[in-house]
Amino acid sequence: MNRKPFLFFLIAIFFTSASQAWAINLELSANPSKTSVYQRILLTLKVSDGKLKSPPDIKGANGFDISNTGTSTSFSFINGVSNSSTTYSYILSTSKAGTYNIQAEGEGDTGKISSNTAEIAVQEVDEQQPSKDRLDKIFIKVERSANKGYIHQQLNYK
Numbered sequence: 001m002n003r004k005p006f007l008f009f010l011i012a013i014f015f016t017s018a019s020q021a022w023a024i025n026l027e028l029s030a031n032p033s034k035t036s037v038y039q040r041i042l043l044t045l046k047v048s049d050g051k052l053k054s055p056p057d058i059k060g061a062n063g064f065d066i067s068n069t070g071t072s073t074s075f076s077f078i079n080g081v082s083n084s085s086t087t088y089s090y091i092l093s094t095s096k097a098g099t100y101n102i103q104a105e106g107e108g109d110t111g112k113i114s115s116n117t118a119e120i121a122v123q124e125v126d127e128q129q130p131s132k133d134r135l136d137k138i139f140i141k142v143e144r145s146a147n148k149g150y151i152h153q154q155l156n157y158k
Contacts, residue, residue, distance in 0.1 A: 024050030026115035041092040048085040052106040
């Protein structure tokens with residue numbers, strides 16, 4: 001029995017899976033990408049196929065107030081293939097109008113890694129037209145389905 005093709009096949013599988021494990025991917029997204037001053041923007045950075053040594057640096061966000069809202073980690077193992085990712089979430093807000101190009105950088109096992117660039121357009125607020133997010137006067141009238149209730153009773157509100 002010739003073992004050379006089998007040995008070559010095993011070595012090829014090892015190097016293919018090992019090369020995929022070394023390729024860390026950073027994906028940056030901003031929601032919404034168009035907004036007005038003082039509005040919040042959700043910035044998410046997904047790190048897949050590896051780990052960063054420390055939290056990523058956000059570049060190009062000069063003039064923004066940045067708040068870290070948390071980190072989530074996901075791991076799946078399906079049909080012998082493992083996938084893992086870590087998602088960093090940030091809230092951005094600014095008082096300056098303009099177009100900003102934001103990018104994230106991190107340090108992985110293989111060196112510095114950069115994400116894609118997210119473009120955020122910030123406009124001044126037009127005081128003549130009311131904003132959809134601005135709630136000046138809202139009145140809510142609540143009615144219960146029963147005047148008295150007991151423990152674990154479901155009460156419906158209209």
